[in-house]
Amino acid sequence: MQAPMVVDGTSIGGDEQQRGVTLAPCPGDERPGAGSEKRLLRYAMMPHMLCPGCGHGIVFEAMLRVLAERYETLDTVAFVAGIGCSSRVVGYVDACTLHTTHGRPLTFATGLKLARPELDVVVVTGDGDGLSIGGNHLIHAARRNIDLTCVLFNNEIYGMTGGQLAPTTITGAYTSTSPAGNHERPFDAAKLVEAAGATFVARAQSYRTQVFEDIFARALDHKGFSFVEVMTDCTEYFGRTNRLGNGADLLFSQARAEQAIETDLAERPTLTPVPPKAVRPVMEMGVLHESRRPTLEEAMGLTGEQR
């Protein structure tokens, strides 16, 4: 067995420390209308291409639950995505769905939103898609404060192409193109996007879908560029290459790395104390920034226009 590697003073690569988290029963099941999000699925596109345990699927389902509460059908909602496992999820929702090129969904979404401001436009992107090849577009969309909701699925790796290094990969972590461990420092996407001018910035986890749902709902309500980074897990590559266990183990590792902003994450899971072996560096979760300034469409005088 490979020796655990050291990340920020803690270790990554063990497998015994993953358990010990007591979870409240999944709240979604008790709510009225639970399961009704399935009507928004595009069954003809199934079977889907996600691996078992992939965090993207968990987040996608949570997104659908929020949408099902707000929309009867998604005729006036467009989903725009780039290229990657994360980006592929838009194909499975029965809306106007646009699967664009690698890194560029925000550019298509910008054009679509300006052309048709009355449409609700949601962008789904990956950490490679949105922060590496598409990083320039991300900061400019944030700067413009165009009224888009951008959800970045951060699995800290390139899943679709077989587990290569991403600009979000934790320092020291193994990927197929960082066989000696990552020498680089990962992006803090939320800080980057806030600095660029986004008016709603949040971070959530696939581990706590209820919190993600609340945040996603707020992001949809927000007028202006809203950015939600959601930590997901690539079981197939990130998990396996770094010996982090299966999908459930990875979720628990997220739990350990969470530093809640209490106002947003009222319901804390009870963590049984374990030695300080956080798999991931501790990160702030919740709504990290919220402000209001004119959106690009407002500044251009396009709002309210019905063509």
Added chain:
Amino acid sequence: MAERQLVQGNEACARAALAAGCSFFAGYPISPSSEIAELLARELPGRGGVFIQMEDEIASMGAVLGGSLGGRRAMTATSGPGFTLMQEHLGYASLAEIPCVVVDVMRGGPSTGLPTSPSQGDVMQARWGSHGDRATIALAPGNVAEVYTLTVEAFRLAEALRTPVAVLYDEVIGHMREGVQLPAPTAAQLGRRTGPIAPPSPDFLPYQANKAGVAMVPDFGRGYRFHVTGLMHDERGYPMSDHAQVAALLERLERKVAAAVPAVPPERYRLDDADVVVLAYGIVARTARAAVDTLREQGVRAGLLRTRLLWPLPVASVTEALSGASLAVVAEMNRGQWAFEVQRLAGGHVEVSPYLKAGGSVITAEELVEHVLFATREGVGA
């Protein structure tokens, strides 16, 4: 009758876009095309249009495609380096069948090259710049009036055939001023976007083609819910990788752009009895015309085929022009691009002697006459 006015080439292009109903422009500044963006930045907002300067040309092209899917007639304008950055999205637009117009005011390349000098160096980039076997349409106006009419035509073709249409002209045409009339296009010249005929339903097929081989894709937000992708797709728009279906899709996309050939016929000048055929386009065709007149005065039976369509290759008009000739001279401002296509079509039956100039200045009538006289003495006469 439209009044006569002194208009710059790039201005004619922007005014054609407005006349053609363009209501969306996204672009990134680059010489020698920037006047198009500047004029549209002034004009579009007051007419319910959208103008946005994006962060680069990749983004510009992405925004154009998003705007077009939103139902607007959309365009961008650029020059060589920007055209290069747009290539991936041009491939996307071809495959996903999203209408758009891209103007490339050509300057000297490769790389930053000669930013404000004329060139015809992007002819092959327009054809093969994007990966894969992309079917392309590229128009080549030869004067300011034609910049106007062919830009209008570019929108008609793009919307009807649901494909990107490139308009290629060089820096000299872009910046020169000529006295022209800019008549409002007729309804037929404007054309209309190919869209769905079936109402929204669960079985609706957004990528079902009409008789012309054009997918009848709806705009977003008009009651249809459907998927658009740059992956190979079936009639539902869903990803597929069936080899026979992929081959059929590529074949259809190529077949549909052939409609541009009869729509944009060439100009034939003194060709009927021509022994020496000069083939040229854009700014070079103007000096080539003068060269033909001079050659005729000197007893050489010369004629000019001025193509206004670079792609798809107008095979019939080229082979017809070559059929009675003993020498073909392709004159272009590059190291030989369209000339190779003519050589291919000549197939060894007609001698082809290209006259190529890639230094940043226009081919003059004098040097072309000299080249033809030399070639006839050396080649045909010998």
